[in-house]
Amino acid sequence: MEHPELYDFIVCGGGTAGPAVAARLAEDPSLRILLIEAGQDNVNLENTQMVGGWSLNFDGPHDWNFTSLPHPSTGNRTQKLSRGKFLGGSSAVNGTLMVRGMRQDYDDWEAMGNPGWGSKQMWQYFNKSETFHPEPGFNVDWSSHGRHGPIHTSLHPNAPITHRLMESFVDKGMPLVDDMFASGTTAQGCGHCARSVFKGERMTGGQYLRDSLDPKKRWIHPNLTKVFGQTVSQVLFDDGFRVVGVETISSSDEKIRYRCRKEVILSLGSYGSPKALLLSGIGPKEDLYEVGIQPKVNLPGVGKNLEDHLTVFVFYEAKQGVTTDHLFQGSMFDKARDEWRKSRSGTLSRSHFGIFAFTRLDERLRKHKLWNDELRKSQVATGRDPMGLLSNQPHVEFFTTERYAAPKHYENPPPEGRSAFANIIELFSPRSKGYVKLKTGDPKDKPIIQHNYLSDPLDMLVYAEACQLGAEIVLEGRGSKDLVLGAWPPEDKHTQFNSLAQWEKYIRENATTCFHPSGTCKMGPDSDGGAVVDARLRHHA
Numbered sequence: 001m002e003h004p005e006l007y008d009f010i011v012c013g014g015g016t017a018g019p020a021v022a023a024r025l026a027e028d029p030s031l032r033i034l035l036i037e038a039g040q041d042n043v044n045l046e047n048t049q050m051v052g053g054w055s056l057n058f059d060g061p062h063d064w065n066f067t068s069l070p071h072p073s074t075g076n077r078t079q080k081l082s083r084g085k086f087l088g089g090s091s092a093v094n095g096t097l098m099v100r101g102m103r104q105d106y107d108d109w110e111a112m113g114n115p116g117w118g119s120k121q122m123w124q125y126f127n128k129s130e131t132f133h134p135e136p137g138f139n140v141d142w143s144s145h146g147r148h149g150p151i152h153t154s155l156h157p158n159a160p161i162t163h164r165l166m167e168s169f170v171d172k173g174m175p176l177v178d179d180m181f182a183s184g185t186t187a188q189g190c191g192h193c194a195r196s197v198f199k200g201e202r203m204t205g206g207q208y209l210r211d212s213l214d215p216k217k218r219w220i221h222p223n224l225t226k227v228f229g230q231t232v233s234q235v236l237f238d239d240g241f242r243v244v245g246v247e248t249i250s251s252s253d254e255k256i257r258y259r260c261r262k263e264v265i266l267s268l269g270s271y272g273s274p275k276a277l278l279l280s281g282i283g284p285k286e287d288l289y290e291v292g293i294q295p296k297v298n299l300p301g302v303g304k305n306l307e308d309h310l311t312v313f314v315f316y317e318a319k320q321g322v323t324t325d326h327l328f329q330g331s332m333f334d335k336a337r338d339e340w341r342k343s344r345s346g347t348l349s350r351s352h353f354g355i356f357a358f359t360r361l362d363e364r365l366r367k368h369k370l371w372n373d374e375l376r377k378s379q380v381a382t383g384r385d386p387m388g389l390l391s392n393q394p395h396v397e398f399f400t401t402e403r404y405a406a407p408k409h410y411e412n413p414p415p416e417g418r419s420a421f422a423n424i425i426e427l428f429s430p431r432s433k434g435y436v437k438l439k440t441g442d443p444k445d446k447p448i449i450q451h452n453y454l455s456d457p458l459d460m461l462v463y464a465e466a467c468q469l470g471a472e473i474v475l476e477g478r479g480s481k482d483l484v485l486g487a488w489p490p491e492d493k494h495t496q497f498n499s500l501a502q503w504e505k506y507i508r509e510n511a512t513t514c515f516h517p518s519g520t521c522k523m524g525p526d527s528d529g530g531a532v533v534d535a536r537l538r539h540h541a
């Protein structure tokens with residue numbers, strides 16, 4: 001079916017980025033904008049508003065249910081790669097943690113030939129998106145926060161375990177810099193990150209379309225049409241190879257064509273956007289021929305260069321009275337949900353993450369020949385370390401939980417009367433890269449995703465060293481050493497590990513996605529053969 005309306009811009013994907021782009025375009029009242037989202041409006045989906053209900057969105061109809069192919073470096077396990085399928089997308093299911101990265105990261109983007117993406121401009125836009133509500137006593141860096149943006153952010157009320165672990169991070173050489181995750185200048189320290197939560201409700205990309213403080217949740221822009229429940233299957237071109245619209249598939253399997261005068265914007269996420277480009281004939285020609293699609297543009301980078309942050313959860317049993325496990329055990333979850341429904345308060349009005357830290361591992365890594373050999377080469381070639389980083393960029397992040405809250409392959413909550421917390425280790429700037437490809441030319445088929453996690457041995461070395469340091473922080477740090485009763489579950493025995501080989505095995509068996517895929521539509525100048533879009537986000541021809 002041909003839809004009769006003609007729009008100026010069509011924005012595909014109503015997740016995190018899509019609504020922001022659509023709302024900014026709609027500020028010009030003379031433009032007509034269409035936003036297309038495959039999932040439904042999230043206004044009545046409680047688990048996208050109640051932060052503590054986040055994991056209840058997984059595995060069902062509101063999850064894209066992607067998986068990554070098995071790989072020996074992660075024990076041949078298939079990894080579940082959940083993404084939100086509703087208005088707000090993954091911002092409506094994520095951990096709410098506002099960690100911006102380092103200013104150097106964005107300056108690197110700009111230096112790679114992407115004008116306008118350096119830290120100075122990026123911080124202006126980050127701040128513009130936010131209204132920050134700090135707490136008394138928190139040392140705010142107001143140059144790194146906004147006061148008038150649509151996303152209201154606030155701080156987390158910390159449980160006792162968080163204060164104790166903070167002392168341990170400080171004791172182990174990571175000084176407290178309260179607002180370091182907004183400022184982006186501290187590569188070695190610990191601090192508190194703001195959460196995309198306000199007055200007990202999660203903030204999502206959808207806040208660009210509705211005023212978050214409006215109890216009636218009315219749409220803001222009269223010139224912005226929203227379509228839910230339709231999946232974009234391809235971009236449409238005219239004979240002169242000009243983009244003229246998109247085709248969607250409705251829930252009743254009907255094909256609908258929408259037309260536009262100016263541009264189509266794909267904001268379908270790191271798995272969805274390359275898939276739509278490939279289905280439209282834009283991508284590596286050999287991959288397209290493989291699935292019977294005639295290439296329109298041979299663009300080798302589409303779907304390649306896939307990166308993610310890996311996490312390993314390392315659980316410890318704690319003495320009673322410091323974690324929040326008691327608020328979730330037995331029938332407490334139902335009571336907590338009733339409290340949230342009544343007053344938007346209680347333990348389900350916030351996430352379970354505690355304190356955060358960044359660190360570099362140079363000293364530890366200098367003990368290894370593999371590192372030193374690569375360091376010599378990378379310093380000559382780029383002036384950077386083998387992970388591509390400068391001394392003002394951390395190798396890893398640590399973040400902690402305030403109770404037993406685990407990825408699905410751990411299913412061992414402590415029984416009533418016992419409690420546990422995790423120190424989570426997250427690897428930055430991995431050298432291992434993966435890809436997204438089409439399985440078939442049928443838009444309804446899921447894409448093939450291979451992350452190749454830890455396939456580069458240096459990633460494993462850095463990660464194992466980080467896990468070893470993580471254990472030292474918890475077991476020797478002055479805030480936590482007297483609180484830990486052992487590993488949780490006890491048979492994990494990681495509190496007795498004394499070699500990197502043991503950590504490597506633990507990583508292979510347990511490392512999992514931090515849900516941060518990126519890189520599949522790489523931004524870069526024409527001279528970069530792997531780039532998919534230019535600095536104005538227009539695909540290369």
Ligand SMILES: Cc1cc2nc3c(=O)[nH]c(=O)nc-3n(C[C@H](O)[C@H](O)[C@H](O)COP(=O)(O)OP(=O)(O)OC[C@H]3O[C@@H](n4cnc5c(N)ncnc54)[C@H](O)[C@@H]3O)c2cc1C
Nearest residue numbers: 013015016017038085089090094095096097232269272515
């Ligand atoms: C469980 C989880 C925890 C996370 N924790 C954090 C965190 O604490 N802090 C943080 O900064 N980041 C976190 N992230 C990552 C962050 O949420 C994502 O990087 C970000 O939301 C991605 O935004 P996006 O707009 O690219 O994609 P998404 O927000 O995923 O949006 C893509 C949208 O496009 C829609 N879509 C896809 N394909 C189609 C199609 N063909 N047709 C129509 N619509 C389509 C989807 O339904 C979705 O709404 C987490 C992510 C997850 C999943």
